[in-house]
Amino acid sequence: MVQIFKFLLKSTKGPPRAHFRPSFLDTLRLTVRGGHGGNGLPKYGGVGGQGGCVYFVAKEGVTLRKLAQSVKDKRVVASGGEDSSKVCIFGRRGVDQRLEVPIGVQVYDEQHKLLGDLNEPDATCIAAGGGVGGCVGNNFIGRPGDSRTVNLDLKLIADVGLVGFPNAGKSTLLKAISNAKPKIAAYPFTTIRPQIGTIEYSDLRCISVADLPGLIEGAHANFGMGHKFLKHIERTRLLLFMVDIFGFQLSQQHPHRDCLTNIYALNKELELYDASLLEKPCVLLVNKMDQEGAQDIWTNLKPCLNHLESQLAQCPEELRPTQVIKFERILPISAKNLGRVAKVKSQLRETLDKLAEQHFVADGEHLREELQQRVGVRGPKIT
Ligand SMILES: Nc1nc2c(ncn2[C@@H]2O[C@H](COP(=O)(O)OP(=O)(O)OP(=O)(O)O)[C@@H](O)[C@H]2O)c(=O)[nH]1
Ligand SMILES: [Mg+2]
Incomplete structure (x- = not known):
């Protein structure tokens, strides 16, 4: 009896268990x-x-x-x-x-x-x-x-949205580059709710990254948890795709998809959900490069990644996207290797800065045109 009371008292002391926490x-x-x-x-x-x-x-x-x-x-x-x-x-x-x-x-x-x-x-x-x-x-x-x-x-507001199938290593990366402490485990759907991490740079610049639950084929049609969370990438400025170099298999009942097919499948999911998402700048991370055999796969994969459109025939018809994503950068990484992860950090910043510059120039031109219209053709030329 005393043991039971002790157990009950103990269980009320600690933090609430994960499944008792409000979702x-x-x-x-x-x-x-x-x-x-x-x-x-x-x-x-x-x-x-x-x-x-x-x-x-x-x-x-x-x-x-x-x-x-x-x-x-x-x-x-x-x-x-x-x-x-x-x-x-x-x-x-x-x-x-x-x-x-x-x-x-x-x-x-x-x-x-x-x-x-x-x-x-x-x-x-x-x-x-x-x-x-x-x-x-x-x-x-x-x-x-x-x-x-x-x-x-x-709809979360973050600079970067992490997109990928389960188990690709998204949370491992977020933990390595930001202040977030997501749960990481070797089974699919470890992440069940979006989480935002902030990357801090030495000059105090901050970039926010949203880690989303893994997508599965059919996410656009509300399979898995994808549809519910895909909306959170609508407002991000950059999409960070992550795939496992060894591909992904959801379960024994599902076919194993290799890395290239997974990229097309992610492309297709986003296209079916909202094709305008593909207009966003995208970066691709090919993860788990530290594992044995990864380098050989990468050697064969690399040329295909540079010509994704011409390789479409290799992809099963049901996963073939109509509009193929154009990646700004493609990086082979290991989310567990802090040296390689530092490169991701700096490349993310470079890409975002370049985008901000392009927007700034485009906005400036738009403003100039608008001003010229207001001043009229006869007015002074605005440069
Ligand atoms: N060898 C190796 N394992 C990795 C690497 N990155 C992640 N992992 C492992 O892969 C498994 C899945 O990692 P997670 O970060 O939880 O993957 P996730 O994409 O967030 O998965 P979900 O939350 O289910 O979508 C974990 O066991 C990690 O330790 C890597 O670079 N190398
Ligand atoms: Mg996760």
């Missing part, structure tokens, strides 16, 4: 309603107060889980405006409901119309406006506030 939440549905407008006072021409509104504000360090826990019954109602009275001709406005959400949340209505994209700190979106107070225009009767159901959809 990652990246969507939330809420019903929101603006406050009712207060009534006016016809005798004195008094105007009722406007109802309060419900609005979202993006804040750092907030999670959707926290918001879900703080909202009772998933309903948020702002208070109504006060009626106009003899002592207060203009009724007081209702109190607004301010809800803090994580940065990167998009707010949609029931028809999937985007109401607001809260992608920077303090960005605000009014989800339900308050009703107008009673006045001459509405017979002194206050109007009800907006009422709707909104869907909050969190």
